Amino acid sequence: MAKPRKVIVTCAVTGAIHTPSMSKALPVTASEIAEAAIGAAEAGAAIVHLHARNPEDGRPDQSPEAFAPFLGVIKQRSDCVVNITTGGAPTMPIEERVRPAATYQPEVASLNMGSMNFGLFQMLKRFPDLEHQWERDYVGNKDILFSNTFGQVEHILTTLGPNGTRFEFECYDTSHLYNLRYFADQGLVEPPFFIQTVFGLMGGIGPHPEDVQHMKRTADRLFGDTYRWSVLGAGRNQMPIAAIAAAMGGNVRVGLEDSLWCGPGRMATSNAEQVQQVRKIIEGLGLELATPDEAREMLSLKG
Numbered sequence: 658m659a660k661p662r663k664v665i666v667t668c669a670v671t672g673a674i675h676t677p678s679m680s681k682a683l684p685v686t687a688s689e690i691a692e693a694a695i696g697a698a699e700a701g702a703a704i705v706h707l708h709a710r711n712p713e714d715g716r717p718d719q720s721p722e723a724f725a726p727f728l729g730v731i732k733q734r735s736d737c738v739v740n741i742t743t744g745g746a747p748t749m750p751i752e753e754r755v756r757p758a759a760t761y762q763p764e765v766a767s768l769n770m771g772s773m774n775f776g777l778f779q780m781l782k783r784f785p786d787l788e789h790q791w792e793r794d795y796v797g798n799k800d801i802l803f804s805n806t807f808g809q810v811e812h813i814l815t816t817l818g819p820n821g822t823r824f825e826f827e828c829y830d831t832s833h834l835y836n837l838r839y840f841a842d843q844g845l846v847e848p849p850f851f852i853q854t855v856f857g858l859m860g861g862i863g864p865h866p867e868d869v870q871h872m873k874r875t876a877d878r879l880f881g882d883t884y885r886w887s888v889l890g891a892g893r894n895q896m897p898i899a900a901i902a903a904a905m906g907g908n909v910r911v912g913l914e915d916s917l918w919c920g921p922g923r924m925a926t927s928n929a930e931q932v933q934q935v936r937k938i939i940e941g942l943g944l945e946l947a948t949p950d951e952a953r954e955m956l957s958l959k960g
């Protein structure tokens with residue numbers, strides 16, 4: 658009897674896309690982020706993806722000091738894999754974005770594989786009464802260009818790579834897969850490549866099942882068995898995309914960074930609730946959740 662396939666669940670607990678007055682469940686303070694990460698790990702997430710925020714008004718904060726309080730607590734109370742963002746907020750300069758991961762040398766850091774228009778303004782329809790002016794300005798900005806040039810990507814690779822940090826390669830479209838292929842051919846990244854394909858974020862590829870197939874087919878052709886596939890669906894697409902990909906052999910990412918929902922019109926009460934929901938889907942398919950150590954094995958992490 659074949660052993661059930663292990664599925665790596667990543668939970669992105671707060672991010673820099675959603676803003677505090679959109680959802681009371683969005684972790685803002687360091688202790689809220691620590692509790693959310695530990696809760697997600699206890700619910701079955703092997704990897705937690707972390708951003709920091711200003712505890713006063715919830716603004717994205719990429720200063721290493723902002724990460725210290727929750728990184729310490731998470732390390733004490735959980736053996737989950739820590740993945741620190743290098744995306745920060747799409748409006749931040751690259752030097753600011755890379756600093757926390759350079760400082761803490763995590764097992765994993767996110768790496769965005771191409772520049773793109775970042776359309777947050779659609780969310781204003783769903784959240785017309787944002788409390789803070791900075792939220793309205795940030796979400797309403799139609800000119801956000803998320804810059805990830807070849808030079809900037811190379812800078813992050815050569816800054817973090819020597820620390821043994823490996824990457825969650827965020828690919829928002831097929832061109833980003835080709836960009837990763839280029840860096841692999843330059844010998845700047847080693848397999849297995851942990852490829853996080855992003856669906857339904859405005860400016861990137863759509864959330865249709867054919868988009869999922871297209872990204873996977875392209876990744877299979879470019880990387881064969883040298884990559885570990887994972888998916889994230891933005892907003893209402895989170896669970897449908899996770900279900901499709903889990904059935905197709907993929908790993909999954911959930912969390913309030915990517916979606917505030919737990920079903921049509923039902924807001925998630927916590928990150929752990931989304932991990933529990935995707936766990937039901939995965940186990941319903943006869944698959945099992947990977948433990949943090951199994952994820953370390955599957956992704957060749959430094960531990």
Ligand SMILES: C[C@H](N)CC(=O)CC(=O)O
Pocket residue numbers: 669672674742743744745767768769827855858914915
């Ligand atoms: C769509 C996600 N916000 C991708 C992300 O998590 C980027 C990063 O932090 O580097």
Ligand SMILES: [Zn+2]
Pocket residue numbers: 669672673706708742744745767914
């Ligand atoms: Zn992120």
